[in-house]
Amino acid sequence: MKIGQATIKDIANELGVSSSTVSRALKDYPGISDETKRKVKEVAERLNYRPNAVALSLRKSRSYTIGVIIPEVVHFFFSTVISGIEEVAQARGYNVILSQTNESLDREKSSIDTMLSNQIDGFLVSFSKETTDFDHFEKLLNFGFPIVFFDRSPDLKESISVTVDDYQGAYEATTHLIHQGYTSIAHLKGPSKLKISQNREKGYRDALYNHGIEVNEDFIVECAKGTNEEAYGVAEALLKNPQTKPDAFFASNDMAAVGAMMACKNAGIKVPEEMGIVGFSNWQFCSMIEPSLTSVAQPGYQMGVRSTTLLLDIIEKKIEYDSVKDPIVLNTELLVRKSSVRM
Amino acid sequence: MKIGQATIKDIANELGVSSSTVSRALKDYPGISDETKRKVKEVAERLNYRPNAVALSLRKSRSYTIGVIIPEVVHFFFSTVISGIEEVAQARGYNVILSQTNESLDREKSSIDTMLSNQIDGFLVSFSKETTDFDHFEKLLNFGFPIVFFDRSPDLKESISVTVDDYQGAYEATTHLIHQGYTSIAHLKGPSKLKISQNREKGYRDALYNHGIEVNEDFIVECAKGTNEEAYGVAEALLKNPQTKPDAFFASNDMAAVGAMMACKNAGIKVPEEMGIVGFSNWQFCSMIEPSLTSVAQPGYQMGVRSTTLLLDIIEKKIEYDSVKDPIVLNTELLVRKSSVRM
């Protein structure tokens, strides 16, 4: 009685044929008379028949639904990824079921459980900051259950991931600052546990090293939360002490970069004349603030598209899971704006 | 064979009892010996049993899943709404299946169709800009299918919606500008078709009227896309002509406000001294740009929470659909920053 949901049976009754005939006619199976096909389709149309996806899922153990596990929706980068995921999924006839973990491991696990009980066909996951142990994923992978990790990739053999070239992005950003004549470059780094943070830090270190600049460990400070308030405090502390006062900031994310910029303004330090600043992610506001913020753009939408395409190809067995040996790494792009260009 | 998915049958076989006994034992039905219950639960635990949600959906015609139809994910306001939706849904044991329409009516319709065939329990929808005819929703409502509209509400009797008090927000914003001594206030309005745009315009008009300021129709310009580029062009055109040059902008969204601000900067007009600017939505960047942007904050997260709570209450028949007579309107808050405060 749901929403005029006619079933195959209804059509069968109406025409006085069996439901298997109807089923076959609707799917253009060979060995069904054109006459029957025509009639069945006509009635189906008239009754506004829509196949019941749930029954199909049960029957086929396939739901044409993929589960997306994401730390936070209210995050520009992640929202662009979701957008890419949605696009591809919809185009290929898949539903997207979304769960945000708020960076909590418990929620990550429970979301995975409920999604599994919903017979989803595969996972797209960016795990939480709390996740350091990957057993819950490994178990699934061992069963051959398709998972594609994006942005944050685990240290697991046999796992497929789509990430951004954090190292390269950080390397270019730092090099850019060096070329602009900044020499005491501080790094506001992200949560140490995340590989993306580690890679960015490494890019920063290598850039300094390769340009003959010694790394000052006092210049590397973690901003775990990634808010501008947090970074403001951190930057302020660095600026206060003449011994640790840098002449540039390379931040692991844009919010932190803005926090540093505010701290500079507040301390009467001119950006970019006396202080260069570069962020990471290229949030929308980068071009809107004054001075506009140089930032490393991450192809979020592309990441969503690539990882979803990959996942669906695996699900549909267009490609073998094991054939994807190397992690997919997307290029970043340094967008140079005012905050890092000396007059 | 899926992911070690043991079924009730497996447990039954293991214990040599019938599957109905197992089913009952697991749900603590009365009339099952404690002994049996214990055994069943033990085996269930050991086999890592998880009920198959798909089979349940088929059996009960309930999926514990709600469908969310949203124009755009990459939009600060909407992403906060999604966050609120997720929060409540997860807490109450529901899945969220998400579809973004990209403001296309066709996609809206097809998403609704596929979600329906997935037996979702209800809809949370913010329809597309293209949607002017609400037949596809009305049909569902007539069947008693639960839908809660958020942010954008249709002109339909018997529809439930959770919106923001756009009129009040716009009224306050405009009044604030007037109190600051701005008199020629232009309005960059949103897509005329949307009620939110209409309400904001009305708030603007009434504020002017109530303060004895005549409305200049040349000052009201539509920015349909809502990008800063578009608004930049519009503002630039207004500023060029001395006859239409305003001394303040009230924009229907923050991006447009930024566009106007850029046009002013480019024309050498000082904000806020010579030009007041107020936006709508309070995007994250408002406090980060220079001068910081006064904006009308919309409680997006709250909107998500309220509308989801409402929908689930209706689905679970905690409240009657018809008992919700009046649309729920959430209050906005004017956040005064530098862009509109004259020294």
Place this chain on the structure above:
DNA sequence: TTGTATGCGTTATCAA
């Protein structure tokens, strides 16, 4: 070319 029977995993009804 079409129909019958069975099963996907679960629960509700009826019987024992």
Place this chain on the structure above:
DNA sequence: TTGATAACGCATACAA
């Protein structure tokens, strides 16, 4: 206190 059976909507192996 427990078991057998049917049903949710569909697809398919097998029969006719």
